[in-house]
Structures are given as structure tokens and as C-alpha cells.
Amino acid sequence: MLFIPFIVLALIIVFTGLFTVKQQSAAIIERFGKFESIRHSGLKLKIPLVDRIAGRLSLKIQQLDVIVETKTLDDVFVKLKVSVQYKVISEKVYDAFYKLDYPHEQITSYVFDVVRAEVPKMRLDDVFVKKDDIALAVKAELNDAMMDYGFDIIRTLVTDIDPDPQVKIAMNRINAADREKTAAQYEGDAQRILIVEKAKAEAESKRLQGQGIADQRREIARGLEESVEVLNKVGINSQEASALIVVTQHYDTLQAIGSETNSNLILLPNSPQAGSNMLNDMVASFAASNQIGEAMKEAKLRQENKD
Structure with a gap:
């Protein structure tokens, strides 16, 4: 019975002296308020009533989202969301724990400072185009400042750019107008191609x-x-044959017109004497042309004889 209090005291000392540290984390041990050591993952032992766990730090990559409102070179207010990915350097856990109480506030201050120094130099369109340059400038500034405090800046990203609502409406109208203009140009080109091809076909x-x-x-x-x-071959000369063919075609045409019920064609003259008159006129014209031709030949021969 005398040993029971000692056994209980020993168990209390053992259980209060043992502790665990999770993977990718570190525990800071102080002895009587003074820094003693840094313990990493696993089952660890400390002196009960003498040592205490002052705090724990995660060694995982963490992300802090910072929203900054600023003005561009063309006087447009815009909100930028900057995501900062950082972690505590395992070799500098002491600096991260003792040198800086509020790392989030410190990182936020540097992000505000860099963004409000870079964005006012750019127009709104350039902010969208050069957002990676802004992110790199933030990362460079944070690395120089936070390395001394035991923090490593892994990456910075400008994940959102939100202009003033009125500006967004105007930008949407400009984009819509540009698209309508482009569509009209394409439609005009298509119509021109159709007209050209139609003309070629005609x-x-x-x-x-x-x-x-x-x-x-x-x-x-x-x-x-x-x-x-x-x-x-049957004894009809060329003039009479031509006249006969013309008269035959005349009557063939009249017959073809008569067979068409919906025809609006009228052949003039079309009286019963039209065929004979046409034949007589043609024979007379052929005879006259022959006479003129003979006279021209005789005149040419007389002129040659005189010469």
C-alpha cells in the first residue's frame, strides 16, 4: 500500500512526459519559458512539469488568398485576388515561430504594397495580359521579405481580376460589337462569293x-x-432551190405554230398569198443581184482593158 502513491506518481510523470508530433509538423519545446528544442514527427519525451509544448507549426504548403482593390493607369478601379502558396522551412522553424507572430498579416501587407505599386502603371487591358508579371513581382518581394522569418514562398497566382461593374458592362458591349462586326464581314464575304460564283455560272x-x-x-x-x-441534181437551179426551201420552212413554221395551243407567237405575213409573194420577191431579188454582179464584172473587165 505504501508503494501505490509512488506508482501513480510514476504513471502520471510518464504519461505527461510522452507526446506525439504529426507528420509534416514540428513542436517547439520550452523549459521554464526558455526555448529548449524542436521536435519533429513521432513519439517524443519531455520532462514533466519542467518542459512544455510552446506551440506547433505545420510544415505543409499553405495558401493565403488576398483581395486587393486598386486603380489602373486609365482610372479604372479593379479588384485582384492574389493566391500566395507558402510553407515553413523545416530548418528555420525557430525563426518562423519566434520572429513573426502573425505571418498572414505580414504576407497580406506585402501583397498590398506590390500590387498597388504595379497595377497603377498599367491600363486595364494590360492588367489582364500581364497578370503573370504581377504575380512574379509579388513572389520576388515576398521571398526577399519572408525568407528571414523562416517562410518560403512557393508560388503566387493572380486568380481573379474583377473590374468595376460599369466597366464590365462596357467591355461586354465592346466585345459584342466587335463580334457583330466580324460576323457582318463574314456575311459580306459570303454574299460576295455567291454573287461572283453566280455571275460566273451565268x-x-x-x-x-x-x-x-x-x-x-x-x-x-x-x-x-x-x-x-x-x-x-433534179434540174432546179440554186436560186429556185433556195426560194423553195424558204417557202417550205415558212409553211413548216405555220404548221408548228398552229399545233401549239398556248403559243403567243404571230408570224407576219401569214395570208394564203404570202408564200407565193415571198417566192416571187426572192426570185426577183436573186435575178437583180445576178444582173448587178454581171454588170460589175463587165465594168471591171473594161477598166482592165483600158489600163
């Missing part, structure tokens, strides 16, 4: 139509020539 159609008409007339002339040759 020109090709006219060319082929003219070629067809020329071929048709060539075949008609060839047929007339053959008809005249056939009539000449």
Missing part, C-alpha cells in the same frame, strides 16, 4: 448557249446546202 451558261446556237445554225446551213445540192 457567263458560262451564256457561253454554252451561244455555242449551242452557233452549232445549231451551222447544222441548219449544212442541211440547206445539202438540200440545194439535191435539188440541183
